[in-house]
Amino acid sequence: MTAIVHFEVQIDPAHREDAAKYLSETLAATRAWPGNQGIEALVDDADPCHILVVETWATTQDHDDYAAWRRTPEGKSGLHEVLAAPPSKQVYSTTLPLNLQPSQG
Template identity: 85%
Template sequence: MPAIVHFEVRIDPERRDEAAKYLAETLAATRAWPGNQGIEALVDDADPCHILVVETWATTQDHDDYAAWRTTPEGKSSLGEILAAPPSKQVYSETLPLGL
């Protein structure tokens, strides 16, 4: 099963106008990473500084390899410069059978 990753960020309200630029730069590398099958950034209707990035990966290992790269000097992103709080991440790679 593919891995679905939810990466939530809260943008500093004073930097909100820069969010698209920073996210586009950061997510270009994510999109290009082997195993990435898709990515989108969703803006919360109630709070435009709350953004949910939804990533689809071929495998959890593909995402883990990407996440490890992000901790290196080569993989470091400038996204942190506009965040109001540390991001959060959840990885989903198992489904519940619902019998539908």
């Protein structure tokens, strides 16, 4: 089943001008990882230092393999250098059916 990952980062305002460079370098490796089907970085209208990265993966396992690689010395990125706080991540791979009929009563 497809997995959607939300990866939220808060950029240090002192590094806001560098954010695109660091994100581009980091996300190039993400985009190239087997199973990645798409990636987008969304900037919060109310806070331009708050960025939501939305990733689509073929499977949860593809994302898990990628995340494990990111924890290795080879996979570590420089993104942490421009962050104001640790990032947060949520993985969504289960859907809620929304085609339910109203109960008959």
